[in-house]
Amino acid sequence: MSDWLRFTLPAVVAAVASPAYAVQYLSIDAAKKLAFPSANRFVENGGLTWKAHAGDRLIGLFVVDHVIGKHLYIDYAVALNPDGRVMRVDILQYRESYGGEVREPGWLAQFVGKTSSSPLKVGSDIRNISGATLSSLHVTEGVKRILATYGSPTR
Amino acid sequence: MEAPHASIRRARPLLGTFVEIAAAGKTVDALEAAVEVAFAAVATVHRRMSFHETDSDVSRLNRGAAAGAVRVHDWTYQVLEAACDLHRRSGGAFDICVATALQRLGLLPEVPALSSPAPRLPSLTTSGERDRAVHAAIELLPEHRVRFAHNAVAIDLGGIAKGFAVDRAVEALRRHDVPDGLVNAGGDLRVFGPLNHVIDIRDPRQPDRPICRITLRNAALASSAGRFDPVHSRDALDCSVIDPATAMPARWTSGASVCAPGCMIADALTKVVMNAGEAAAPILEYHGADALFVSADGRVHMTANWKNEVHLAA
Numbered sequence: 492m493s494d495w496l497r498f499t500l501p502a503v504v505a506a507v508a509s510p511a512y513a514v515q516y517l518s519i520d521a522a523k524k525l526a527f528p529s530a531n532r533f534v535e536n537g538g539l540t541w542k543a544h545a546g547d548r549l550i551g552l553f554v555v556d557h558v559i560g561k562h563l564y565i566d567y568a569v570a571l572n573p574d575g576r577v578m579r580v581d582i583l584q585y586r587e588s589y590g591g592e593v594r595e596p597g598w599l600a601q602f603v604g605k606t607s608s609s610p611l612k613v614g615s616d617i618r619n620i621s622g623a624t625l626s627s628l629h630v631t632e633g634v635k636r637i638l639a640t641y642g643s644p645t646r
Numbered sequence: 647m648e649a650p651h652a653s654i655r656r657a658r659p660l661l662g663t664f665v666e667i668a669a670a671g672k673t674v675d676a677l678e679a680a681v682e683v684a685f686a687a688v689a690t691v692h693r694r695m696s697f698h699e700t701d702s703d704v705s706r707l708n709r710g711a712a713a714g715a716v717r718v719h720d721w722t723y724q725v726l727e728a729a730c731d732l733h734r735r736s737g738g739a740f741d742i743c744v745a746t747a748l749q750r751l752g753l754l755p756e757v758p759a760l761s762s763p764a765p766r767l768p769s770l771t772t773s774g775e776r777d778r779a780v781h782a783a784i785e786l787l788p789e790h791r792v793r794f795a796h797n798a799v800a801i802d803l804g805g806i807a808k809g810f811a812v813d814r815a816v817e818a819l820r821r822h823d824v825p826d827g828l829v830n831a832g833g834d835l836r837v838f839g840p841l842n843h844v845i846d847i848r849d850p851r852q853p854d855r856p857i858c859r860i861t862l863r864n865a866a867l868a869s870s871a872g873r874f875d876p877v878h879s880r881d882a883l884d885c886s887v888i889d890p891a892t893a894m895p896a897r898w899t900s901g902a903s904v905c906a907p908g909c910m911i912a913d914a915l916t917k918v919v920m921n922a923g924e925a926a927a928p929i930l931e932y933h934g935a936d937a938l939f940v941s942a943d944g945r946v947h948m949t950a951n952w953k954n955e956v957h958l959a960a
Contacts, residue, residue, distance in 0.1 A: 494949070494950040495924050495927070495947050495948065495949060495950065496947070496948045496949075496950050496953060497945055497946065497947050497948075498945065498946040498948070498958065499944065499945055499946075514655065514657070514666075516655055516656055516657050517656065525678065567659075579658070580658055580659055581656065581657070581658060582656075582657035582658060582659070582664060585657060585664070627659040627660075627662060627663050627664050627832075628662075630659045630664075631659055634659075
C-alpha cells in the first residue's frame, strides 16, 4: 500500500513573477509547405491569406489568423481545399504571458517571416507543462469564422 | 545533406484542447511524416469518442444503445472495457456515466435524445451498489457491440479518451521508429525514449504559476484541475471533474497529477484521486502509478516512492 507524504504550501502570492510559457511551432512559410506539399506557388490573396497553386491548378487556400486574450496569444493557420473544406489546422505560435507584452508590435515581429531553420531544442529552452486543462475553444471559434469568410469554393 | 538527428514540435487543436507532439532523432522529413500519422491517430480518437460530434461512437451509443446493441470502433471498445474495469476497481470513483451531471452544470451541451426526463437510478446512491449499476448499465457484448440497460444511461469519455489518444499517438511514433518523443494533450502527456523530460505542473489554484517540476522518462503524466482559459483570466475556472457520489464537481481536491506507465490509465486515475484523495492508494498501486494532489486547504499529498522525481516550487 502506498504511503503518502504531506507538505504545506505557502499561500498563493499574487505578486510572484511567473515565467511566460511560449513555443514557436512553425513559421508561416513552413506551415504553408506542410499543408500543401505539392504547391509550387503561393499567391497573396489579401490579409494573411494565400492561394496555393500546383502548376496551373488551384489546390487550396491558406489562412493565418490569431487569438489574442488578456494572457494569451495564439497564431494559427488553416488550410482549406478548393471546395472550402478544412484540411488541417496548425498552431504556429503559442504564448501565455502575464506581463502585457503580448500586444507589443515588436514582439509580433519576432515571428512574422521567421523561417523554420531556427533549431528547436525539445525540453531545454522550451518547457512542457501539465495542469489545468487549457481550452482550445477560441481557436475552434476562429476556424468557424474563417470558414464563414472563406468556406465557399474558391476559383 | 539533412541532419539525421533533428527535432520538431507541432501543435493542433484537437480533443477540445491543444495537442502537442514533439519528436526527435531522425531527419526532419521522417519526423514530419511520423508526427502526421500520430496526429491522425488523435483525430480518429476525437472523431470516435467526442461527445460533441453527432456521428461519434459516443453520440451513437447515447442515442441508440438503450434500444439495442450498437457496434463501435475497436478503440472505443477498448476504452469502454478499461473504463468499466476502472469503475469497478475504484469503487465507483471513476465513472463515465456522468454525462447528465455535466450537462446539468452546463459543461456538456444538451442533446435532445438525452434531455428527456431521465429516471434517477436508485442504485447510484451507495458505492457498493454503484459497482453493479455500471455493469448492469453498460453491457459489453462480443464483436464490439455495446448495449445500455435503459435510456437514462449517458456516457462521456472526456475523463479517459485524451489519455488513450496520447497512447495511440505514441504508438504511431514508435511504429515509425522515432527514438524520442513527447505527446501532450492539454496536460495529459507521455514521453518515450532515452531522454529525461522536464514537466512543470501548474498550481491548480493559480495556473500561471508552477507548483512543482517533475522529471519524466518513458512514462505518462496526467493532471486534472479547474479548466484554464488565459484568453479571459489567469485564474482557474470551475473544476469539470464530477464526483459520481454527489453528481457535483469534486470539491475538496483542487488538483491532481498521476504518473503511470500509460497515459489512458494516468488520465483516468486523476479523476479517482480528485474524488477519493488518499483512499486512491490501492488502485494507484495496482496500476504501478504515483500521484500528487492539492487539497482545498493547500496541502500537497504525494505518494512516498515518487519523492526523488518531484521538485516542489519554492
